[in-house]
Amino acid sequence: MTTSRPPLAFQDFQRLIREMYFEKDAARGVDGTFMWLMEEVGELAAALREGTPEEQAAEFADVLAWLTTIANVAGIDLAEAIEEKYGKGCPGCGQLVCTCDDAGKP
Amino acid sequence: MTTSRPPLAFQDFQRLIREMYFEKDAARGVDGTFMWLMEEVGELAAALREGTPEEQAAEFADVLAWLTTIANVAGIDLAEAIEEKYGKGCPGCGQLVCTCDDAGKP
Numbered sequence: 001m002t003t004s005r006p007p008l009a010f011q012d013f014q015r016l017i018r019e020m021y022f023e024k025d026a027a028r029g030v031d032g033t034f035m036w037l038m039e040e041v042g043e044l045a046a047a048l049r050e051g052t053p054e055e056q057a058a059e060f061a062d063v064l065a066w067l068t069t070i071a072n073v074a075g076i077d078l079a080e081a082i083e084e085k086y087g088k089g090c091p092g093c094g095q096l097v098c099t100c101d102d103a104g105k106p
Numbered sequence: 107m108t109t110s111r112p113p114l115a116f117q118d119f120q121r122l123i124r125e126m127y128f129e130k131d132a133a134r135g136v137d138g139t140f141m142w143l144m145e146e147v148g149e150l151a152a153a154l155r156e157g158t159p160e161e162q163a164a165e166f167a168d169v170l171a172w173l174t175t176i177a178n179v180a181g182i183d184l185a186e187a188i189e190e191k192y193g194k195g196c197p198g199c200g201q202l203v204c205t206c207d208d209a210g211k212p
Contacts, residue, residue, distance in 0.1 A: 007113070007115035008117070008188060009114060010113075010114045010115075010119070011113050013116070017192070019202060020192075020203060020204045034151060037147075038147075048176070048180060053180075053182065056182055057183075057187035057190060060173070060184055061190065061192060064170075064184065065188075065191075067170070071166055074159075074162055076159065076163050079113070080163065081166045082114060082167045082170060082171075084163065085163075086119075086123070089126070090127075096125060098127050
């Protein structure tokens with residue numbers, strides 16, 4: 001789980017996905033683009049059940065890409081969204097190591 | 107879509123989510139954790155249809171958090187996965203600005 005590569009920022013990935021796909025996905029709209037995200041989520045589920053680590057990694061990347069392109073179409077900054085929600089600890093209990101009830105979310 | 111905050115790295119977010127949730131989610135396993143991801147995906151769909159930008163941002167963050175915790179349980183490095191799949195342009199056409207057929211994926 002460690003990598004010697006330089007850090008990859010959400011901001012840079014969101015910009016990359018915008019350059020690659022924004023024009024096409026903006027024309028398709030959020031609803032149509034969401035359908036593609038769902039297809040990728042299904043492929044991720046299949047890979048988690050019976051795929052190799054490489055196949056699983058590729059499906060995680062695809063889900064992230066489609067999620068990011070929807071964020072672009074909806075005008076949401078993912079890094080900002082994450083920092084708002086998770087930057088101060090678990091949104092449920094406020095702790096860095098979650099102490100929420102196991103049956104609860106998360 | 108621009109932010110004055112410092113870059114947020116996938117590596118740092120994956121580490122944060124690991125600290126917060128790994129013990130709990132590893133015990134729950136990939137299958138059980140995937141169910142929570144699906145619930146969040148549903149909430150994102152609802153927010154995209156009728157939520158405020160703030161609600162949409164919060165749901166994007168939740169989907170990212172659950173996706174990341176599953177990656178932790180499965181042992182996948184998200185930054186590495188993204189760079190492998192999208193680091194050299196669109197995986198479909200190889201271009202920085204996608205020229206894949208509109209009916210195709212993506």
